[in-house]
Amino acid sequence: MKRTLFFSVLLILAVLVTACSTERTVAPEPGSTQDLQMVDTAQAAAEILNLAGWPLEEAESLPDPDPDKCLNIIVDFDREEVAPGIFHYRWEIRVGLDEMDVIALHRVVKAGRHNRPIRARKSIFLQHGDAKDFVGMFLPGTLSDTTPADFGAAVYWARRNVDVWGIDQAWTLVPAETTEFGFMAEWGMEKQAHDLGTGVTIARLVRRATGNGYRKMILLGYSSGSATGYALINAETQLPRGLRQVGGWIPADYSPVTDNADWNEIANCIFIPEFEEMMANGEYGYFVGFDFLGNLARDDPNGDSPAFPGFTNLQAAMYLGAGPIFDVGDIHYLAGIWEDDLPVDFIHLTVAQWLDFMIAGTPWEPAKFMLDYSVWSCGETDVPWDDHFGEITVPVLNIAPAGGIGPTTHYCLSLLGSSDITDMVIQLQPDDEALFDFGHIDLWVADVAPELVWDPILEWITDHTPGGGGGGSQGHSH
Numbered sequence: 001m002k003r004t005l006f007f008s009v010l011l012i013l014a015v016l017v018t019a020c021s022t023e024r025t026v027a028p029e030p031g032s033t034q035d036l037q038m039v040d041t042a043q044a045a046a047e048i049l050n051l052a053g054w055p056l057e058e059a060e061s062l063p064d065p066d067p068d069k070c071l072n073i074i075v076d077f078d079r080e081e082v083a084p085g086i087f088h089y090r091w092e093i094r095v096g097l098d099e100m101d102v103i104a105l106h107r108v109v110k111a112g113r114h115n116r117p118i119r120a121r122k123s124i125f126l127q128h129g130d131a132k133d134f135v136g137m138f139l140p141g142t143l144s145d146t147t148p149a150d151f152g153a154a155v156y157w158a159r160r161n162v163d164v165w166g167i168d169q170a171w172t173l174v175p176a177e178t179t180e181f182g183f184m185a186e187w188g189m190e191k192q193a194h195d196l197g198t199g200v201t202i203a204r205l206v207r208r209a210t211g212n213g214y215r216k217m218i219l220l221g222y223s224s225g226s227a228t229g230y231a232l233i234n235a236e237t238q239l240p241r242g243l244r245q246v247g248g249w250i251p252a253d254y255s256p257v258t259d260n261a262d263w264n265e266i267a268n269c270i271f272i273p274e275f276e277e278m279m280a281n282g283e284y285g286y287f288v289g290f291d292f293l294g295n296l297a298r299d300d301p302n303g304d305s306p307a308f309p310g311f312t313n314l315q316a317a318m319y320l321g322a323g324p325i326f327d328v329g330d331i332h333y334l335a336g337i338w339e340d341d342l343p344v345d346f347i348h349l350t351v352a353q354w355l356d357f358m359i360a361g362t363p364w365e366p367a368k369f370m371l372d373y374s375v376w377s378c379g380e381t382d383v384p385w386d387d388h389f390g391e392i393t394v395p396v397l398n399i400a401p402a403g404g405i406g407p408t409t410h411y412c413l414s415l416l417g418s419s420d421i422t423d424m425v426i427q428l429q430p431d432d433e434a435l436f437d438f439g440h441i442d443l444w445v446a447d448v449a450p451e452l453v454w455d456p457i458l459e460w461i462t463d464h465t466p467g468g469g470g471g472g473s474q475g476h477s478h
Contacts (some may be wrong), residue, residue: 021473039073039095039198041050045205047074047103048091054116057211063440065418082142083110083150085475086158088135093202095195098183103195104168105202105368109152110161117213119165122322122461122468125200128167129254130224130370132286133172136360137444138164150419153444156454163212164463167199168249169228172362181285187366187383189373190381193231198234199262200245216247222290223405223440226254230385237391248464250394250457252399254441255412256376263328263408271380275371286367293317294358310404318343322439330435331405334442335428338435346447355446388413395420397460399453402427403437422460426452 049055051074055139057061064159076092089107106126107118128137134154141151152162169192172186182450200217208214213410221229230250236244278286293307297317305316317324320342334354336343346354375385389412396418400406402425413421429437438446443453462468 005146005152008346038057039093039202041198041201042315043200044073044093044446045209046061047072048063048206049204049209050429052079052089053092054206056209060207060209062209062210068445070265081453082108082152085439086150086155087111087115087117088139089153091172092359093198095198100174100183101170102173103170103199104134104173105165105199106154106164106166106168107203107206107275108139108158108164108166110158117210119159120161120163120308121163121213121215122165123160123203123207123212123215124162124218124220124250124461126154127219127221127225127229128166128169128172128222129197129225130365131290131361133168133362136167136362138166140357140360143360146308146350146352146356146444153449153454153457156450157458157461160458162458163207165199165203165217167194167196167407171364171366173475174362174364176363178364181324184284184364184368185279185286188367188368188371188467189228189231189341189383192228192369192407193235193385196228196232197236197245199465203244207441215334215466216245218248218250218464219246220252220395220457221252222252222443223254224373226251227376227385230256230389233394234385234388237388238249239391246394246398248395248461249391249394250399251409251412252443253401253404253406253409255398255405255409256373257379257389257412257415258377258408260328260408263326263405264379266328267326268374269380271374272378275374278367279371284367285364286370288361288365290358290361291363293320294355294361298355298388301379314450315342317355317358318351320358322346324435326405329407330403330437332403332435334439334445335403335436346440348442348448353445357441363426371398389415390417392416395464396422397457399422399424399443399457401438401440401443402429403434404443406439407434423439424456 042063074091075094078090080088082088087109091105092102094102094103096100103392112118126138128134138154139152141147141149144269156165168315168328197204199473232247233249236246294318296313301314303313305311305313308316308319322332324330324332335347337345337347375381376385396416398409398413410423413423426438
């Protein structure tokens, strides 16, 4: 039986401008997603412009503060120059009543006059995957002493006049020392897609208000973030076209629907009982462990690994990077150099850079979200997040590294209604050497990622942005 109505209504509300009352007259039922708080996206955009000091275009307007609405939606703001003339802005946005229910919105953009963002026709919105936030995934050089500070897809595209936006899902902001996770009980696919829609909506409002137009944004979802993005654009098919936020879709190395039986079973179905048991026992926070294992490998490389019996901590980190840890074919994170059946180095980055990447991981993730996308990808239970795949008509660029999850993603494209689909396979090795080929995380950290991945994506963005071939104009001169 189809279960689309509630989720479609939820996503419709998430992308509309709605009031944000701080009081409730009726408490939600336990376990209900009714406690997902709507955000006044226009008010959030107005607060962002005020904090950043960006003037409105003369023909644009945003609301004055309304005492009947939830003010101070933006609870934190930061700005830094991450490369000469490239600025990274970050806002924390309250999206619910719990103090932990906060997402972060990012913007990486070239500066024009007065260090204000250029006007840019081209734009992209980035959704991270598991274990990482926006900075860790798309600005990794800022978190690594062994990587150039300006290394990252976000800087690469911003330098080329793309207005780069992105989100930190709420779980990435949960402190490492947290011990009680009841607030995460309903942080599943619905909430994650809801918050993604909110972020894209705010970004579009800010772009329009500052003279960048109101074109729909290109959305990129990486890894499990691809599942989140698919859920959002699936729901947007049920909106009038004028209320949709996404105008192009880039799923990067993950599809929630595949015809690979081994992937469905081994990488998804077998984990469902574990997550269901966690939820039943009131354990709502899942410890990811990237940062934990990375720190062990750096601080005690020769010690015994608590996660990989028989390995040292450094060997465990190396195997986590280059080994076929998914137990499906040769799918792996990074292309590795192997000796005596163990990875001893990486092809496209250094060991120190990999450890820096691991250490910058986020410690916690919602068990509910991991359960939801496992159930979805298992394929044995009907879920609402793919009910309208045949109605998805936006242009699609599928990113499929041959050593990553890419080989499982091609089938999903055949289910979409789009007539503009590009399936970009990144293959550097023969078919029978997939274990050594370009991997899942190589997309964002490999030394050759700019020319192999980021530049083709840039070309696709340019080709799918009306008038996108030109450079960005100078910033405001008010």
